Amino acid sequence: NAGVTQTPKFQVLKTGQSMTLQCAQDMNHEYMSWYRQDPGMGLRLIHYSVGAGITDQGEVPNGYNVSRSTTEDFPLRLLSAAPSQTSVYFCASRSGVSTDTQYFGPGTRLTVL
């Protein structure tokens, strides 16, 4: 199993550009989520999904879109990048909503100039 994979590892964008951060898991997990990690802020939940076709907002959803067309993939879209979105982004998955163990990807470091 590859676990949770994320691409790219690093990305630099200019203000106003759009891009998609990719996340995939091969564990047949129903629950997937996106976090951003900022210094002194811990991890904050952006969006999550409890299964294919179902998504919901987390704590900091503004400026981000998600979709979940398959169980495996959960891409995060930045529609118009802003410097405030400079952060490290982590995707995570777990087998079900109430399951305890959550698996994290290696992260994407995004810089918006």
Place this chain on the structure above:
Amino acid sequence: GDSVTQMEGPVTLSEEAFLTINCTYTATGYPSLFWYVQYPGEGLQLLLKATKADDKGSNKGFEATYRKETTSFHLEKGSVQVSDSAVYFCALKNSNSGYALNFGKGTSLLVTP
């Protein structure tokens, strides 16, 4: 809403010293509690967990006890090693808040030889 508060770092210890990282939580109901660890340049990994009051989670020499009376879940290790240098996150998951994983801000630990 639910929240986790953990001691601010960085914490610097000599090898073989005793480690305590404090964590307290605010939540309704009966959340599950976790400690995650993040090694440099990597994603988060589950270190240990406890799902009900008085449970003790343990792994790799680390321990934490779920104390409902003090709403705490302090992380301890009797003798730290250089390889324990990492950022440690306390987290909770609560059915009352959609099973989202809420993280503290993280505590950086540096162990010196």
